[in-house]
Amino acid sequence: MKQNNPIILAISAASGVIYGIKLLEFLLEHNFQVELIISSKAYYIIKHELGLEFCHNKEEIYTNIINFLKLEKEQINLQVWLDDELWANPASGSYKTQGMIIAPASMATIAAISSGLAENLITRTADVCLKEKRMLTVVPRETPLNSIHLENMLKLSKLGVNIVPPISGFYGKMKTLEDSINFITGKILDASNIENDLYERWHL
Numbered sequence: 001m002k003q004n005n006p007i008i009l010a011i012s013a014a015s016g017v018i019y020g021i022k023l024l025e026f027l028l029e030h031n032f033q034v035e036l037i038i039s040s041k042a043y044y045i046i047k048h049e050l051g052l053e054f055c056h057n058k059e060e061i062y063t064n065i066i067n068f069l070k071l072e073k074e075q076i077n078l079q080v081w082l083d084d085e086l087w088a089n090p091a092s093g094s095y096k097t098q099g100m101i102i103a104p105a106s107m108a109t110i111a112a113i114s115s116g117l118a119e120n121l122i123t124r125t126a127d128v129c130l131k132e133k134r135m136l137t138v139v140p141r142e143t144p145l146n147s148i149h150l151e152n153m154l155k156l157s158k159l160g161v162n163i164v165p166p167i168s169g170f171y172g173k174m175k176t177l178e179d180s181i182n183f184i185t186g187k188i189l190d191a192s193n194i195e196n197d198l199y200e201r202w203h204l
């Protein structure tokens, strides 16, 4: 995949926010231009699961993420948007992007996308990806799943959306949680057509 246009990465308010952060780290380290949208409802979960504190201020989010990932400001290409900035670049189809990854994707966000409710910047950007036929990968996080969740995901799948549940395979002989996170992050990138060697692939 070409790395000229930005890729949109969204983190919604579901458990497993580490997948979004791990993807961000990979993309920035591999010179992708990333536009990050974090659901304001995810701030609490991010603090609870990662100890990373966010308030509704994009300069602060930017600084806290850079510090958390221990990246040098000069080497990164990151734009942060708030979820209520509906005038942001990715909200328009005329703004070219490589597409979008939502990791983790809450059932609420998936429901909104599957019914065309583009009421925040995450769901609006996903709606743009669908109408412009751009790559859209969602990482649904809920268990167990009810029929509404499944129907919403089926609807998105039929529209060409990559549905990548964060479920580990065990053939890579993983030993740690880090191995499992890398495996899932690698599978998300695979589905999004982004080269990576984050996990050991099956071979005889």
Ligand SMILES: Cc1cc2nc3c(=O)[nH]c(=O)nc-3n(C[C@H](O)[C@H](O)[C@H](O)COP(=O)(O)O)c2cc1C
Pocket: 011, 012, 013, 014, 015, 016, 039, 040, 041, 042, 044, 045, 048, 105, 106, 107, 108, 109, 110, 141, 142
């Ligand atoms: C600690 C916590 C964990 C949650 N985990 C999930 C989850 O894994 N999956 C999910 O669909 N919703 C989860 N929720 C509920 C969502 O946060 C809630 O539906 C929210 O409205 C989703 O907002 P968003 O999709 O706009 O980000 C969780 C809520 C909290 C407080």
